[in-house]
Amino acid sequence: MNRLPRSFFERDTVIVARELIGSVLMRKIGDQLLSGIIIETEAYGYDNDPASHAYGGKRKRNVPLFGPSGHAYVYFTYGNHYCMNVVAKNSAVQAGGVLIRAIEPIQGIALMKLHRNKDDMRILANGPGKLAQALQLTTAHNGIDCTDSDELWIVKGKQLPVHITPRIGISKAQEKLWRFIL
DNA sequence: CACCCGATTATCT
DNA sequence: GATAATCGGGTGT
Numbered sequence: 001m002n003r004l005p006r007s008f009f010e011r012d013t014v015i016v017a018r019e020l021i022g023s024v025l026m027r028k029i030g031d032q033l034l035s036g037i038i039i040e041t042e043a044y045g046y047d048n049d050p051a052s053h054a055y056g057g058k059r060k061r062n063v064p065l066f067g068p069s070g071h072a073y074v075y076f077t078y079g080n081h082y083c084m085n086v087v088a089k090n091s092a093v094q095a096g097g098v099l100i101r102a103i104e105p106i107q108g109i110a111l112m113k114l115h116r117n118k119d120d121m122r123i124l125a126n127g128p129g130k131l132a133q134a135l136q137l138t139t140a141h142n143g144i145d146c147t148d149s150d151e152l153w154i155v156k157g158k159q160l161p162v163h164i165t166p167r168i169g170i171s172k173a174q175e176k177l178w179r180f181i182l
Numbered sequence: 183c184a185c186c187c188g189a190t191t192a193t194c195t
Numbered sequence: 196g197a198t199a200a201t202c203g204g205g206t207g208t
Contacts, residue, residue, distance in 0.1 A: 059194095076191075076192070077200070078190070078201045079189065081201050099200055101200085133202095169199085171198085172195095
């Protein structure tokens with residue numbers, strides 16, 4: 001039902017990051033459906049982007065970033081947290097992805113509260129680590145094809161007005177305006 | 183809300 | 196050994 005196709009992700013990483021705002025991230029755990037509107041993203045490039053995990057070439061951790069667009073790249077960081085990206089790049093570049101930084105929960109809110117062990121709606125999924133915890137995403141989901149998965153995918157939403165800012169939480173390439181937020 | 187800091191581990195561009 | 200695409204608890208305003 002209006003799932004975003006691979007062609008959506010096979011475009012410039014920055015464009016995809018911007019257009020993902022307003023789309024709906026879907027997650028199915030057993031028979032439970034969780035979803036939320038994507039309200040914050042960041043684009044990560046390749047050898048043009050020192051802040052990207054793909055910078056410097058293919059390694060064990062970043063393999064999905066070099067694979068087909070539309071697949072998930074889920075990594076572990078800071079010793080505690082998982083973060084989810086969708087691989088997105090045009091055919092001219094070898095790697096790139098979009099970090100999904102925040103969603104506004106729509107479905108499965110009770111289950112998200114359980115996963116997060118928090119009751120406050122406002123802090124359920126308003127950050128990349130929180131979002132991954134709310135949706136129970138781990139490296140087990142690394143590499144999933146979101147254009148063809150029944151546990152993790154993205155559906156088309158409304159095109160909404162978007163704020164553009166520098167990326168956060170990074171120390172390199174801070175000049176790039178590759179963060180998009182509702 | 184702002185700032186500070188500890189947690190905890192994979193990776194080191 | 197240092198750093199990291201982060202979070203949450205503490206303290207102060």
